[in-house]
Each structure stands twice: as C-alpha cells, then as structure tokens.
Amino acid sequence: ECSQGIDNCGGNATCINTVGKYNCTCNVGYTGDPFKQCIDINECQPSASPCAEKAVCEDTVGNYSCKCEPGYQGDGYNSCVDFDECANTTNNECVQKATCINTVGSYNCECGEGYSGAGDILCEDINECLLPDTCSTPPATKCVNLPGTYRCDCADGFALDNKGVCVDVDECAITDICIENAICSNTVGSYSCNCDSGFEGNPSLSCDDIDECLLDQANCDKNAECTNLIGDFICSCKTGYEENPTTRVCEDYDECIIDDIKCHDNSACVNTLGSYECRCDQGFVSASNATCKGYICFDVNSLNALCFNEIGNYTCTCNTGYTGDGNVSCFIKMSSSLKKSWDLRLLEKILTFFYVYCITFVYFFFQCADIDECVKQMDDCDVSANEQCLNVDGGWECGCRPGFNRNSEDICEDIDECAEGTDQCGMDCANTIGSFQCSCRDGYKMSDSGTCTDIDECKDGLSDCDVYANCSNTPGSFECNCVNGFHGDGKQCLDINECANTTNPPCPLNGQCKNTPGLYACDCLDGYQKDGNLCSNINECIRNPCHFEALCVDTDGSYTCTCKIGFTGDGKTCTGLSVIFLYSNTNINECIGGTSECVENADCINTVGSHKCTCKDGYSGDGKVACTNVNKCSTGAAQCQTNSACVNTAPGYTCVCDAGYTGVMEKSTTVSTDIDECSNGDADCDTNSRCQNTVGNFICACNPGYTGDGKQQCQAKDLCGTGAHNCSEGTICKNT
Template identity: 30%
Template sequence: MFLFVDIDECNSRPCLNNATCTDRINNYTCTCQAGFSGNICSTNINECASQPCINNGQCMDLINEYQCSCMPGFTGDHCETNMNECASNPCEITGTCIDGIDGYNCSCLAGYTGTDCELNVNECDSNPCLNSGICHDFVNGYNCTCISGYTGSICEVNIDECFSNPCQNDASCTDLVAGYNCTCLNGYMGTLCQTNIDECQSNPCMNEGICIDDINSYNCSCMPGYTGSLCKIDINECDSMPCINEGTCFDLINNYNCSCAAGFTGYDCEINIDECSITPCLNNATCVDQVSAYNCTCLPGYAGDRCETELMECDSNPCLNSGICYDYPNQYKCACMFGFTGKNCETNIHECGSSPCINGGTCLDLINSYNCTCEAGFIGTHCEINVNECGSSPCINGSSCNDLVNGYSCTCRSGFTGIYCQSNIDECVSLPCMNGGTCTDSVNGYRCKCVAGYTGVICQTNVNECASSPCLNSGNCMDLVNGFNCSCALGYAGITCQTDINECQSNPCQNSGICSDIVNGYTCSCRSGYTGGICQTDINECASGPCQNLAICVDLPNRYNCSCYPGFDGDRCQSNINECQSEPCMNLGTCSDLINSYSCACRTGFTGASCQTNINECQSQPCANGGTCIDLANGYSCNCKNGYTGAQCTININECASNPCLNNAYCIDLVNKYNCSCSAGYSGTFCQININECASSPCSFGICLDLINSYRCSCSSGYTGLYCQSDINECASYPCLRNENCIDGVNGYTCQPSAYSST
C-alpha cells in the first residue's frame, strides 16, 4: 500500500507582487494582479510603451496605469486638449483673440495696438502735419489745422499769393508764406513795381543837352558841337584824320589845323615837295623824287648817292663757287670750276639727272659727283646687288627659308608656328574640351581630363546617374551633372522620396481643432463654436448690426462688442460726446461742438486750433532792404536801415536830390550815400577841383597853358609840335644856293659851300 501526499507548491509563496497562487500537481500557477505579468508575476507591465501621451507630453509609468506630464499649453489625460488662453477674454473690446499654443495673440482694430489692444495709436506722434500745422488725433486717423498761408490734408501746400499776378510791369513775383514780394525790372519801383523811375531827375545831360526819360535809362539830345551819352564830349574834328602824309592835326572849335611832315605842304598836307627840282644827280643819272628826299638812278658803270663814282665790275666778286672774274668795259665774265655753270657760276651741275641709282635707290647730288642711298635689301655703288637674308639660317625646327627682297619667310613643319617657326602650336587654344574639362597640350595634339559627371574623348557625354533608379515610392528621377534629383509623388519627401509626410505636423487646424493625418492630407475635428475645413470660421454675432453711429462691431466667441466712432459712447455707441464741455477755446474764442472734435472761432489777432497762437505779422518778412520788423497786435511796424524809408522800407532815399556834385558832375545815388562821377578835367569828392594838366610839364620847349581837361603849349621860337618837341627845319625851304649845303640850327640855318661841284 502506497500513500500519496499532495505537496502544496504554494507554501513557498512563489508568486510575487500580491499575485494569487493556485496549487497544481507538482506545479502551481500564479494569477497576477493588474499591471504585472510573467510566470511568477515578476514583470511590471510598461503602460507607456504604447506612447499614450501626445503633443510631446512625457509619460510616467505606474502600477497598472500611467500619468502624462503635458507641455505648456496642453491638458487632458493624454495631453490631447489645447488649452484655450482666449477663454478669459484677455483682449480689449478693440481686439480679436486668436488662441495659440501656450498663449494667445490679439488682432487689433485699426488705430489700436498693444499686447491686449489696450493702446490707442497716436497718429500725431510722427508729426505728419507740415509747416507748423497743428495735429488732432482720433481713432485710426488725424486732422491737421494749418497756419495762415498753407493748406492741404497735411498742410503741405503753400498758398501761392502770386497766382493773381499782383506785380505790375513784368516784375517777378516771389511767393512768401501768407504773402508775396515783387522783384522789379530795372527802371521800376514800388511795392507792386507800379512806378517808372525818372532817370532824368538828376539832370545827367551836360552842356545844355536835353534829357529824354526812358525805361531804366535816358537819352541825351546834344547841342551842336557836342556828342556822347552825356553830351560831355567836344566833337574832335581831327578824328576823321584829315591831315594826310603823317601831318599832325590840331583840333579847334568846329575846325582843325594841319602841321605837315617834312617834304609835304598844303592845307591837308596833300602836296609833295619836289626835291629833284634843283637837279642834284651827276653823270646824266635820273633823279627820282621821294618824300623829303630824292634818289639817283645811275647809268651803268657809275655809283654813289649822286652817281659820282665810276665802278670796277669785278670789285664786287660776282663770280660764285670759286669762279674767276675777268673785267671788261662796263661788264665782266666768269670762268667756272668743274661741277658749276651759269653767268656767275651759281648753278651746281646735277649729276643725278641720269638716274644712276637702281632698285629704288635715292641719288644724292655732290660737287661734280653723286652718292646712292640704297633701299633695304640692296647694296652696291648703284644698289645693283640683292642681299640674301637666308644666309644666316634664321628658320628653326626643320623649317625651310624663302629669300625675299629685304627679308625672308619661313615655311614651318606641322605643329610649329611663328616668324622663325620657334613656337609649338597650342592645340588647347580652341578650348576643345567640353563641359569644364581640362585640356593638356602635346606635340601636334591634346588630352582632355573630364570633371565629375562627364566622360568621352572631349568630355562630351553626361553620365546618367538615374540609370540605377534611385528614387523610391514612384518618384521621378531627373539626371543632373554628377548627380540626380527626385521629384516625389504627393505625400512623400526626402532625397530619394523615402519619407511619408505628416501633414498634421504644421498644426493646420485652427482654434484648437484636432488634426488627423491621412495619406497626402489631413482632416480637422472642430471645437464647438467654430466651423470650416480648418476650423477657421467663428459664428458672427455682429451679423444683425447692433452697433450705432458708424461704430465697429467686434465679433467675440458667442458675443459681440461695439468699438465706437470717435465722439460717441454707450454700450451700442448711441450717445454723442460734447467736446466743448471742457472749454478748449482760449483767448475768448467761441467753441462749436462737432463729431469727435470742436471748432474755435478766434478773435482778430489769434489763430490755432484752440486760438492759442498770437498771429505774427512779421513772419512773412514784409520789411524790405534789411528793415527790422516789430510785431504788433493785428499788425506790424518796420524800422528801416539808414538810406531807406517807407511803410515797408521799399523806398531808397535819393541822396542826389540836393545836387551835391559840382561842375556838371553826374551824381550816382547809392544806399545811404552818393558818388560823384566827375566831368573830364575835374576831381575831388564833389568834383570841385580843376585838374592841372600842366603839372606833368608836358611842353618840352614852350610854356604850358592849363585848360579844362586839356592844356596848350606856346612854343619858343624855332620849335613846333603838339608838345613843342620838334625843331623847325629852316632848311626845308632850300634857302641855300645850288652849290651850297644847308645846315639847320635852332630858329635859323647856315649855308656852306659843297665839297665838290660839277663842271
């Protein structure tokens, strides 16, 4: 009899982690608590293995459960919910809240800014109003109040006061701020250039000339005997040069007098005195009369001033080039040296006349000979020998030499070039290698080294990298140089189209919509209150138009808010605000309420949006010619500089009115002074001094008599001329006998017998 005892294998508590042990025959089984596995329930199941936490949440494994630690902006057991930061309505009524990840963004109405659209943009901060215009800010805009003289939306336009053409007599109008200035043409004056200046007022015409006024000028009608723009010039009858033959003219009153040069006489010195009348020439010579002299033309064989000397013809050495002279009665003959000919041996015989130099040689004539200068390539007495330039073997590298006139030419072997065939031809010059290949020159040839992606003798073939079909998932391969490019099918990306694109990665669903990725696309599950393909549309509570007076309705989640037009308030902007309540108009200006503004009617003398500015009548610079402007209440006063007068200092005081210049001087009016332009012969500040023209002692041998702007010389006996500088030639009248010489002296002459006399 056998006794079998069942051993309880559970007694040893083999099951771990509070598992239940069930005894078996020679075995046991463990029933594990939730969250454990394994034969003895030793393994803690990792509930995070399935990655239950989304949106980058961190998973923490627990016993039979897990816990998700979410990224900022997300919540939920699986971090599946985007927290709506707009739920607290952080944006002001002037902005729309757009929920983001862990934050929000306020889209502000025009005219508002700030994180929560809490700030009204001050459009006046940029100083948009030009030319001292005053800027008034309102919501999403501004208004400019311009100062006098300007207009336009930003006071940019200067009102052109010249538009009405106020300036007269073709004057130029210069537009000023709130005014204008007239620049007169010469000859006019006045604020509007309306007054023609009388240039005759200063009596400019001299010597009883009559002044005729014109525009910016005058004309003088002169009395007989005077001329010039001011009639101050006595007409000089000598200007027409009536005295001829170098006679000296002396101007008289309406007449002239001629002092004739030696050899001439007559009223105008027109008569030439005949010096041949006394027959001065000897030996039957011919006498030729000249001015204050004569000339003797001698018969052959005679010479001298009066032909008194018989000649020897060879004494003058007439034979040239060493020729020998033989004297004959009244003539001579020359015996010439070899190589010369001619009456006086003056002609060199031209040995080049027979053209002895050949082959283009140049002949140089010498004395009784010649010399040939040969063209390049020829030598010899007559240039008859052709030089052989190939004799020095100039052609190299096995080339052949061809002799030419004054040169040679080389016929080169294949592969060489140059004048001497000295250069190896570079076959790479024509760039035979294609597609960036590098060419290496060799003798009568070349070799190409190709860049990556090309092959062939001249690198003409592009290697096809698409031959191995590198593009995956139905991508299209495009062959490139040394590479390829894959054009992927929709939904795939990567160099070889190996990656499936996750279209949800860019978070396309708006307003916390949940994105589900599909092949080449996605779908959005929207939150309550939103609709559209990407949950972009908010239900518009403003559709019924609840806001009044041009207010802007701001749609909010399940409600709306009214942004009032400037000048209105109330829940629906139904009330007009009275801007005059704060009494903004200064200096007793009258206020009129407007929409979001007010208008001030200013008292005379004040301007500005609030009548705050006293009008400065000096701003337009009304005082001319450097006058100082003093601003008054509703007016101005001009303090003029010395020399000017008038309400606007436009009138130049005429200092010439008192006729300060003496002796018919012309007075020139200047600013605060005058200048005297003296008549000829006077000087001094007032032209009161008669200039003494005799002070320089101009009369050489006479007494000087001072005149007005001139002088006259009274000559001593025996002298004449304008300056008494000429000794009178008492011999000019030939007072001596035929055989006597006349010697001139001072105020007289002496006759002496001649050294010889003719028989």
C-alpha cells in the first residue's frame, strides 16, 4: 500500500508496510494522529529546551537547531563555553588606548590609564591638571597636561632654582615690563605697575606728568618761584633771597655784605627785602643823576645868623654883636651898664619872641616857658601830605606820620613794610597805606598766639576726598589716594572690575568671577570644587553614582553613566536585554524608552536599529560621553562692547557694564556652535559603520562584524576563514 500510494497516512507521516497491511507513523519532529495530520513539535519550549546552557534554540520544520549565544562557542547542543574575544584583536571592537577585558559571554573595552571614554568608540586623554591634588605642592607649581599623563612645572612667575625648588621670579629685575614713567613692583608670582611719583594716570596705558605748580601742590615758600619739571618740580628762591639749608625757607640775601655793593660817593648800601638801596649819607641829599650832594644854605643871613656850607653839612654863626648857637637863636650881647636901660627894641631883629631861649635875668627876675605849638595848632604842617606836628623846645617840626618816610623830594611817602621786611609777620604780608596786615596762606590758620599753623583738612573733615580714598595731611594742603580696588585721582574713585581682566584673569580655570565694590570673589562652576587657589574637577565616579552594570566616565565638571553591553537603561538604572530582544529585528525607539546613551544637555535622535546623541547649542562633545558648556568668553566668540565684561553662562554668555558705566548690552545673535556632521548628513561614513560626532569633526567606526576604516569601506569579517567563529566540530561555518 505504501509503494502504490493507496495508504491513507496524514500529512507529515510516513507509511510503513507490513505483512498484509501498513502502518502510519509521524515523522521525526512531528506528533499527532498519523492517519489524520502530524503537526510540528516545538522542541524549543523554554520548559524543556534540548540545547545546552547559554545556547539559543531555534525551532525548524520538523526539527530544531541550537546555537551558542554571542560571546560563547560550542556546538550548542552539548555545551557552550565562554569565547575570549580579547585573545584576538579581530574579535573585539576596542579602540587604540583601550584594553580588552574578557567577561563571561562578552567583553569590555576599558580606556587605559590617563584616558577616559567608551573604549569601543573613543578614548580621550584625561586632563589630570583638572583633578584635585595634582601638582598641589604649594605655592608655585602648575600642571602641564600630556597625552595619557601630566607634568608638574613651576607656575607663571616662578622658576626652578639650583635646588630644584620653585622660587619667585623678580620680573622687575629681568625686563622693563612697565610703560614709561611707571615703576614696577614685584609681588609673589607676579608684579604690578604704578605711575611714578609726579605722574598720574592708568599705569597700563599712560602715565602723564603732574603740573604741581599749576595745581598749587608744590607748597613753595612765599619768597620762592615754582618751576614744573617732568615728573617733579623745583622751588627756587626769588632774586634777592637764598635758601636756609636747615629750615628750607627763602631768607633775604644781604647784597651789601655778600656782594660788597659799591655805592656812589657820600652814600651807603642799605639792605632791603629781596634787594638793596644806596642811601645818601647824613648831610647829603639825592641829586638828579643818582648821586648825593651836600646841603645848600638857602638863607645865608637870617635871624641875625650867617649860614656857611660845608661838605655834607652846614654851620650857622651869629652875626657880630650877637651871641648864641646860630641854629636856634642869636641874642644881643649885653653889659652890666645896660641893666636898667635894656632896650627891648633889640629884639625886633628876632623873628619872634618865642624863638628866644628862656634866659633868667637876675636883675628883672624874668623866666620864659616853651609853647606847644602842636597842641595850640599854631603849626603849619600839611596833614593832607601825611605830615604831623612834632613839638620842640622853642618851636615845632613837621615830621611824617607813622608808616611814612620822607623821601629825597621832601615828600612823606608810604613805607612798604612787607617789602622792607619790617613787618615781622612770619606769614603772608599785605601792605596798606601807612601800615600793613598779616594773614595766613591757604591751608593755614591763625592761632591764638598770632602764628600760622597748618590746617589738618583730613581730621577737620575739610577734604573733598572720595569715600573710597585715604586722606593724608600735608603742610598747607592734603592728598587723596584711592584705596585698593579703586582707581582715580582720589577726588573721584571708580571701582576696578577685576573680573574684566582677560589678560590676567583673577579667578582660576573653571572658576566664575563676581565683582564687588573694591573686591571680587571666585566661585567654582558646577562640577568643580575649590582646591587651594584652583577649581578642580570633581570625580563623581568615585562615589559610584551609576548602576553596577553601567560604566561611569568622569568628564570635566560632570560625568556620564552608560549601561554595559547586554543591558539597557539610562546608566542610573540598567536592565538585562532578553535573548529575543538581542536577536530581534524590530526597531526600538531608545529616545522614548529611556534606553539612550545620551548625556545631559544632549538631544536624542532615533535611527533604525540605534540612535544618535547630539549636544545642544552652546555645548560641545560627543553627546554620549559628555556635553560641556562652550565658554565663549575665553574662546573669543563673545562680542561684548567696549567698557563691558563677558560673563560665561550655561549655555551662552552675558555682557555686563563695567563699574561707572550703564547701558543696554548688545551682542551678536550669531552663535558659533559645533556642526554635528552625523545628524545633518555631512558625514561620509560607510553604510556598515556608525558615525560619532566630535568637536569640529566626526569619527566613522565599522559596525560589529565588519572591518575597515569606517569611511571608505566596512567589509564583513571573514569569521569562518580566520577561525574566529564559534561553530562546533562537525558543522560547517558560513559567513553571514
């Protein structure tokens, strides 16, 4: 029946002929009623898998096959043992600078010492200089990063001595580093420039000469003249004065003695304040040719006396028959026989009776008393010409009032006590008609004792120094100097914005400067901590913030958590992938399911069978390892206006007006960010490779199972030919 086909066996059943009949039996791998229909047996039921441990059972029509899971090798039916992918570099995807570490069923690529990242994609150099305690020997060491390592050098402003110790460098002694008219002051590890004495301005731009004479800051003596010099001034005594080396006061110079002035005949040299005069000797008067001539008798025969000219003088002699001194009176000579017949008519030749000396005539017992013509206003002195009456015995004289002196023209003229030095002020002297007044110079005040004492404007609150300036009293004046952290002339002090100093920033790398009036403060950015004067990266991986099945990668100021191969999650939570998931062709949207490898500040882009991570605007990185803030202030990408400072923010930057300025900050709306060639299609990677974006570039890496440069080509690996397969003995290997 079987051979003739007249049996009635069902599908997937075999007819077996017997004597006189036949029998139907289900084929191997099938079960059921062989006379009706044999259905396929699913040998791969999880409860009774015929395959070895770590093998995947695949049901086939009427049969099944066993294949070892990825990472294992064997026949799949009897055993599956771990496959050491690290034994041959062709069996793993570890990149350069990464070490392959075999695990049960898989392997890990760990970046070598001094490098970090995903070892199967990219190992980046670790900047050890950002780690705490690196080159921490105080106070003068700095760290120099090298590929995979680092080196400790002396910090800027320090140099190694012959003992190998970093010592301070005196920049002021090495080179003329400051501008003209500025002096250099060495500090520990640096230096400062300040305008020299006699100059003012911004020592980083220009130092200009101070005209102390024009600003009345020289405080020269009243008898001295001020001459401005470049960076200084001199006080020179006026003509006719010389400086006292002890008191530094300009005192009158006695030309008569020191210069031995020779005046004309019949005159003598008389010293005056700042000069001298040639005055006629007594008995001589000034002539029109600046010479001195003797007195001349105008009335040679007056009042019974004769005048005789002499050299520098004259004499008066009573006429014959008269007696007396000839100057005041001449009396007629009398004899005793004239006692009773004294003729009073003899007195008619005398101008007046009041010029006669009082003579006691014993015979007549007669006595004469002097008349005070000044009191009785009998004089003829001209008050309007500054004359005053002076009573003398038997007459009067017209002299000059106090404060006046009769000149060579017989006129009473004002005496300049200030010019002649007879004022005895010891301060500023002002001449007045007939007198003088003493007053104190600016910056001085009159004391109760009548002397001028210095006014302490600082103590008395009379200075106009700025609130941020120190007041220093000086003789006759004061000085205003801005305190540290401010600059200006002392009358106006403006805050120095230390944070705006981009040439020599006050805060360390990864530090944020905050300006305050007269000071500034440095705070470390997020992800960094203070380490002396540095801001060092916090190695968050030390405290194991990731899942135990995730790889923690420390980055500058942050860290990333990436689930290991065979696990999915955000790195904080990782769950194992099922065998079905591993071998399923169904696309999974990792961006929605939370299984992406994208870090903070990165955008996730789903692709078929995978996903891409792209750093957001204002950040740079690969999107999977790290996305760090782009500091546009330090890179020069910021476009702040003059008189403003750039303050880094995440992401972007802001412009802040310097102290003393106000306005609306404007900056370019164009921001330079990294181009993600992987996401915009500019990357020319092979179809069998994956694209990894980097700052300013990208990397093409062949997919697992392929080999090549990732860019020009990625060819399937000949696992069968290289013996890198896990086929069991007795089976045939076919590349797929």
